[in-house]
Amino acid sequence: xxxxxxxxxxxxxxxxxxxxxxxxxxxxxxxxxxxxxxxxxxxxxxxxxxxxxxxxxxxxxxxxxxxxxxxxxxxxxxxxxxxxxxxxxxxxxxxxxxxxxxxxxxxxxxxxxxxxxxxxxxxxxxxxxxxxxxxxxxxxxxxxxxxxxxxxxxxxxxxxxxxxxxxxxxxxxxxxxxxxxxxxxxxxxxxxxxxxxxxxxxxxxxxxxxxxxxxxxxxx
Numbered sequence: 001x002x003x004x005x006x007x008x009x010x011x012x013x014x015x016x017x018x019x020x021x022x023x024x025x026x027x028x029x030x031x032x033x034x035x036x037x038x039x040x041x042x043x044x045x046x047x048x049x050x051x052x053x054x055x056x057x058x059x060x061x062x063x064x065x066x067x068x069x070x071x072x073x074x075x076x077x078x079x080x081x082x083x084x085x086x087x088x089x090x091x092x093x094x095x096x097x098x099x100x101x102x103x104x105x106x107x108x109x110x111x112x113x114x115x116x117x118x119x120x121x122x123x124x125x126x127x128x129x130x131x132x133x134x135x136x137x138x139x140x141x142x143x144x145x146x147x148x149x150x151x152x153x154x155x156x157x158x159x160x161x162x163x164x165x166x167x168x169x170x171x172x173x174x175x176x177x178x179x180x181x182x183x184x185x186x187x188x189x190x191x192x193x194x195x196x197x198x199x200x201x202x203x204x205x206x207x208x209x210x211x212x213x214x215x216x217x218x219x220x
Contacts, residue, residue, distance in 0.1 A: 004038065009082040014050060015082060019092065022071040022085035024196065026117075028092035029100040031060075033082065038073075045070045047086060066090030098193050116192055119179070123186050139183050147187055150180045 009015050014032040021028055031049040033041065037057050042049040046057075047068040051058040061067030068086035074083055093100040126136035139147050154177040161169040185191070 002075045004035070004042075006079050007038075007075060007082075008078065009034065010080075014052070015080060017047075017073075017082040017084050018048065019047060019068060019084045019086055022026070022087055023200070026099055028068075028086070028088060028098070038082075041084075043069060047084060061089065062090055064090065064094075068090070068092070098191075108212065116182075120182055120186070120192055123182055127186055136183060139180075140187065144187060147180065147184050150185055151177070154180050 007015055008189075009058075013034045015034075015038070017026045017031050017033050019031065020026065031047075032052060033048070033051045037048040037050045040057065040059070047060040047070060049058045049060065050056075067089045068084075069089070071085040071087060073082055073084050088098075091098055092101065123136055126134050127140045130137045132142070139150065154173065157173040158177050159169065161173040
């Protein structure tokens with residue numbers, strides 16, 4: 001465990017803190033801490049930064065309600081930067097975005113790794129900037145009824161593939177269904193974060209139910 005005294009603050013008494021969603025691994029923001037804000041962060045287990053513009057401590061979420069609950073704080077090899085893993089209650093960005101890093105500068109088509117976020121953005125683009133010959137654009141042009149019909153058809157295909165006990169075919173059909181569901185999400189204005197939060201809330205409920213069942217067994 002690295003001691004706070006080992007950390008290297010710059011000439012202004014600051015150290016950069018990269019804040020990351022502990023569950024998704026997504027980088028949320030880059031901020032700065034001084035010794036006081038770092039101590040406050042560890043004591044409250046909530047991110048607290050030093051505002052370079054206002055020259056004061058800034059407890060994230062105190063005004064907006066978008067608190068970031070700290071899971072861990074890790075120093076880099078030079079001890080002059082921090083990685084802060086958090087469980088966010090809301091958007092990290094003051095513009096209302098999940099992450100402050102929401103404005104692509106460059107993205108390689110050849111080297112880019114697949115991500116659900118990347119696919120979601122591509123589908124969004126096919127709706128806002130229609131591309132001739134694009135199947136996704138075609139679905140948006142046909143409208144909600146067509147999209148819902150495809151979701152229904154692909155759901156049936158998944159059932160048929162699973163019933164045949166063919167893993168490869170089932171994977172293929174689930175991928176088709178996932179894509180069409182994401183088209184529906186874009187059409188309905190539902191984000192990946194909306195789904196993640198819903199699933200996370202169910203996980204908490206499931207955990208609570210398990211705890212209650214365990215407690216009941218211990219009492220019996």
